Amino acid sequence: MKCPNCGFEDTRVVDSRPTKLNTAIRRRRQCEKCKFKFTTFEKIESTPLVVVKKNGSNQVFDRNKISRGLVRAAEKRNISQDVLNNIVNEIEEHIRLSSEYEVTTRQIGDMVMKKLADVDEVAYIRFASVYREFSSIDMFLSELQTMSRKNKKKRSQLAKNSMSTFAARKK
Template identity: 50%
Template sequence: MKCPFCGKENTRVIDSRPADDCSSIRRRRQCDECSKRFTTYEKVETIPLVVIKKDNNREPYDRSKIEAGVFRSCHKRPISVDQINALVDEVENTIFNLEEKEVPSNKIGEIVMDKLKSLDAVAYVRFASVYREFKDVNTFMNELKKILDHEHV
């Protein structure tokens, strides 16, 4: 592997262990030329996934779109970046465990909402309001009522 510091290809692995998520391998490497150390991660290659949009157009799966939506929903909430990344990892694992080549965007949205609901109710409502395209206050209030009813059970 090429050293990110000097660009030489003479590097060696000095330590390997499972990463925190246990779905990848963390490797510490050292360059034989400049002796600097760096970390790489190895993940299992997944099948290419296509997302079917509402208008039936298809586009390649893009993790950053889920991240952006979740980050917006969690803005100014007491949720750490690590929690957000863990949630997106869970969503992604759920999607890929479906073992489908094509997944409708509404299925992805429902998975995200399910995960957000257990993380933070406000973030969930924010995401749902955009995802479900609430047209009026009544629709918004109905969603809030569902959350409140669920909390009192």
């Protein structure tokens, strides 16, 4: 690395450590010629995620859009901002770990709906009504019936697990 003081090409690393947020490496360097000390930062250059919209246009991924949608869906519900932030973080992490640099709005919406269904049913329905563009009461009823069936299956499975745990303890 070139010395910012004298321009000499040969410097050595004196100290190296991660930054507080662990997003970069901070290096203290010293010029071999003039002994000038300076700091550099090394960080991973990330490729921007691209969202493919319904109309086929592309847009850079913006986690704030997901966050705004979640906040609207969770309005006046007892859901903490931390829970909503965790949903956004998990979705972004999932997208980044998928090794795909393009993701469709449909994929993002499906991930949001799956996470919301586990957190709050009302927020889920609110989000689904906008995301799936409900245009009639029948569409709401259909989604509510689907949720009701899924909840019955979950309760049934929980009851079976509880009974088998109880039976195992009796032995």
